[in-house]
Every structure is written in C-alpha cells, then in structure tokens.
Amino acid sequence: MATGEKNYSMMHVDTFARLGEASRIETGEELGLTGCAVSVNSLPAGQVSAFLHTHKLNEEVYIVINGDGTFKVDGDEFPIKAGSLVRVAPAGQRGINAGDAGLVYLCIQAQEGSLTQHSHADGVIVEG
Ligand code: ZN
Numbered sequence: 001m002a003t004g005e006k007n008y009s010m011m012h013v014d015t016f017a018r019l020g021e022a023s024r025i026e027t028g029e030e031l032g033l034t035g036c037a038v039s040v041n042s043l044p045a046g047q048v049s050a051f052l053h054t055h056k057l058n059e060e061v062y063i064v065i066n067g068d069g070t071f072k073v074d075g076d077e078f079p080i081k082a083g084s085l086v087r088v089a090p091a092g093q094r095g096i097n098a099g100d101a102g103l104v105y106l107c108i109q110a111q112e113g114s115l116t117q118h119s120h121a122d123g124v125i126v127e128g
Contacts, residue, residue, distance in 0.1 A: 015040045019066050020102035022047065036110040043069070043098035055090040058109040062086045065106060068099040 009031045015023055025040045027033065037058075043049060052072070062071065068081035072095045073088055080086065080096075080103075088094045090112055096103070 013040050015042050016065055016104055018042055019104055020044050035114070036108055039107045041103075041105050041107060043096070043103045045098055045100050045102045047098045047102075049096040052093055052095040054093055055109070057090060057111045059090055059112040060088050060094070060107055060109040062088070062096065063106040063108070064103065066104040067101045069103040070097045070099070072096070 011027060011030045013025050013027075015025060019042065021042050022044050023040075023042045027038045027040065031038070041049075062080075062085065064080050064082050064084040066082050068079065070077050071080045071084075071086050073086075073092045075093075079099075081099075096105070
C-alpha cells in the first residue's frame with residue numbers, strides 16, 4: 001500500500017519474461033492506485049481468459065506485451081499480437097484467448113468519461 005509519504009510508488013513483476021505461464025497480478029494495492037486499475041496477465045498457449053465479461057462503469061485498454069492470440073468483443077473476433085492495443089467500452093462483452101506461444105498483456109481500466117483532459121493539457125513543466 002502506498003504510504004503517501006512520497007509522490008511515487010514502484011513495483012516489479014517478472015511476468016513479461018514468463019510467457020506461457022498462467023498468472024494475474026493486480027497492482028492497485030501495492031502501487032496505491034486511485035484513478036485506474038492495472039493488471040499484468042499471462043495466459044498459457046491456447047488458454048481462454050477467465051471469463052467473458054462486461055463492466056458497469058469502467059472502460060478497459062488491453063495492451064499486448066508478448067505473444068499472440070485472439071480478442072473477442074460482442075461476437076467480433078480478431079487477432080492480436082505484441083504491440084496490439086484494444087479499448088473496450090463498459091458494455092462490450094469481451095474475452096481474450098492465447099495463441100500458440102501464450103500471451104502476456106496489461107489491462108488498464110478506468111471509469112469511462114472520467115478523463116477530463118489529456119496529458120498534454122494536464123502536464124506542467126517544472127524546473128529541475
Ligand atoms: Zn474487465
């Protein structure tokens with residue numbers, strides 16, 4: 001849990017190097033996230049993700065780090081691979097399947113519509 005004493009928190013996962021193993025790491029508690037949720041996920045070859053699901057409020061962005069597979073949303077199915085990013089609205093029924101090499105991906109979720117300004121408008125340049 002973030003202590004609030006510093007303006008940052010840090011953790012390290014070795015998931016990126018473990019292509020083909022099953023794991024799911026939620027980072028929110030350790031990093032003290034307050035505005036989004038980030039999970040680091042790895043699926044073995046051919047494995048279907050935990051469940052087809054929707055969300056009540058949150059949109060999700062899936063970022064494929066390693067491997068390949070297929071993504072399903074509302075009956076559409078398309079290939080994904082390292083470098084693919086998929087945004088899904090809360091109502092989208094989504095699922096992810098690992099390909100022959102397995103799949104490592106990040107999932108970031110935040111409440112749809114909560115971002116009121118983009119980073120170029122929010123960033124403040126400081127000296128130092
Ligand atoms: Zn989800």
